[in-house]
Amino acid sequence: MSDRTHQRNDQDDSQGALAQLQAFLAAKEYPLNTRLPPERSLCAELGVNRTALRKALAVLEAEGQIWRHVGRGTFIGTKPVDNINDVGFISRRTNPAEVMEARLLIEPELARLAALSATSADIAEMQHCIRKTKTASEWRVYEAWDNKLHRAIAQATRNNLLLALFDTLNMVRRATVWGRLRTAKPTPDPGHHSFAEHDALVAAIANRDMDLAAACMRRHLETVRRKLLGSTENGG
Amino acid sequence: MSDRTHQRNDQDDSQGALAQLQAFLAAKEYPLNTRLPPERSLCAELGVNRTALRKALAVLEAEGQIWRHVGRGTFIGTKPVDNINDVGFISRRTNPAEVMEARLLIEPELARLAALSATSADIAEMQHCIRKTKTASEWRVYEAWDNKLHRAIAQATRNNLLLALFDTLNMVRRATVWGRLRTAKPTPDPGHHSFAEHDALVAAIANRDMDLAAACMRRHLETVRRKLLGSTENGG
DNA sequence: TTTTCAACCAATCAAAAAATGGTATCAATC
DNA sequence: GATTGATACCATTTTTTGATTGGTTGAAAA
Known part of the structure; x- marks a missing residue:
């Protein structure tokens, strides 16, 4: 052959x-x-x-x-594209600095929109959360109500998509390893900076002052970031 | 007893x-x-x-x-929110108005941060996308490069978490039923409004003008919204 | 009646087992 | 010698199986 x-x-x-x-x-x-x-x-x-x-x-x-x-x-058929919206996947690829940056970018705008769209029930819910943070005798309880306050503001936008994005951000934040960054005093301080900031924030929303609400949220989160990560990179 | x-x-x-x-x-x-x-x-x-x-x-x-x-x-602690990360779950609970509202809330801020954090490679990528949109002879091709441009801006924030949130928003947007809202001319128009708006936007980012970048993105998305949903509700 | 205990149930997790596409090896064949 | 074909092996994924866990029921005990 x-x-x-x-x-x-x-x-x-x-x-x-x-x-x-x-x-x-x-x-x-x-x-x-x-x-x-x-x-x-x-x-x-x-x-x-x-x-x-x-x-x-x-x-x-x-x-x-x-x-x-x-x-x-x-x-x-053709290979489907990967849906990598998994919280674990994201949180493994981010860090505390990115989380704070994302919060500072999104949450002030949520507060601005909330000032426009919040119902009176939404605002009552926010005030309820604030009262609970003030009576908390443990950080664990304080943080739970602080969480609920921020979510109530996202919910007050009356936008399901924005609320879902906020929830994703929030889950990533909770899944992020903060290590020693979160060490703090044993019990919430009555003069804790967040109390006055929360009050001003919700007051601005209740007054429908969109710019002020955004500014209050930004100021609040910048305080939080300063406490957690030290002074901001650009010094504002 | x-x-x-x-x-x-x-x-x-x-x-x-x-x-x-x-x-x-x-x-x-x-x-x-x-x-x-x-x-x-x-x-x-x-x-x-x-x-x-x-x-x-x-x-x-x-x-x-x-x-x-x-x-x-x-x-x-408190029970974490249910898995609302699923794109299908979210898109079944939102609508075109909410999607545009979310884009208008988030993307201008992404552009602002991109103006600060973009590398020259990022900016080159944006300009490449713009060139491709201008030579597109079909809407499908135009939209693919428009998509890539917006994602390049999100990527230029150099923040993996923000990029993931943008991707989620984007997938929800693509999964949303727009119905007749998206009907348009058969082929991209050389005088299409987006061309000038894209140019101004990327120029602002290249000039590191954060406020202008945010303003350009907002103006661009407001044009898109006007084309899709008619005039804005509050008339601006 | 109320309390206590054991058993059971449905949901979940974790580890083992099977399955599957990809690769190396080596004899068989031309 | 070069190529082919069968076998075994590998890494990844799916399926299966058993154990674990919060919730529920019902009988025994106090």
Whole structure:
């Protein structure tokens, strides 16, 4: 058998596997995103050795007709894009400085919109949270109500999407490792800076003063950042 | 044994369990989000029967100091908000008006920070996207590069958390049903309003003019909103 | 009647087992 | 010798299985 014949036989074999695979897929009419049988099963079913089958599969993958993934299988269609909105995924790629920067960027604007959109029930809820922070005798309790206050402001925007984004930010914040940054006095101080800042913030929202509400929130968060991370980088 | 005595003993018992549990927690000083031992172990450790322990735990849960979940355990702090990170979940609860409002609230601030933090490579990427939008002959291509431009600005903040939040917002926007709102001319117009607005925006970022960058982004998005939803509600 | 205890239930988690696409190895074949 | 084909092995993922945990029920005990 000559070299030429040899080569033609090889081509025939691989092309045969590809043709057989295509015929198989055409006959089955798999819907999109269907997982087709594992390679080892397809080998037996099509009567082709695995190497030839994988070459045929590689052709179809290059054409974008299928996509494969180790451990999962081979699927009809194109590979879906990764949805990496997972809180754990994000929090593993951020740090306290970024979290504070994000809060400083978003929450003042939430307060501004809340001043426009808050209902009186929203404002009552904020004032309730403030009262609770003032009577808290433990930091754990204080922080719980401080959390609720900030969420109440996000909710007062009356925008479900903004509220969802705030919740995501909040979950990342709570999942972030703050280490020694959060060490503080054993019990909340009656003269704690946040009390006056919270009062001014909610008062601005109640007065529908959008600019002042944003400014109060920014001032409050900058105080928090200064306490946590030290003085700001640009010194304002 | 009189009824009165009997009742006092009951109170003593349950209050005793609660007091013992509180003492236990105070002694351990568990950090936030710590899982404390399962009820069956706590029973043995505190020498209290499970019913009394569960009553005490219920009190602490009502106070917001702990939260419990079947199969998981009991945790210090308040129950975290449910998984509202799912894009499908959010987009089912929002609408085009909310999406535009959220973009108008967040993206100008992203542009402001980008003006401060962008590298020259970031700015080159933005200019590249702008060039591509101008040569696009189909809306699909135009929108792809417009998308990349806005994402490049978010990336230029050099803040992974903000970028993740922007991506979430973006995915919700793309998953939102816009219906007839998006109907437009068949092909991009050379005099399309976005071209000049994009140019001014990226120029402001390149000049490190934070206020101007934010203003340009706001003006651009307000134009988009006007085109999509008609005139703004408050008439500005 | 009330309290206590054990058993059970549904949800959850964690570790083991199986499955799957990718790769190396080596004999078989031309 | 070079190529092919079968086998075994690898890394990743899915499925399965058993244990764990908060919640509930019902009978026994006080």
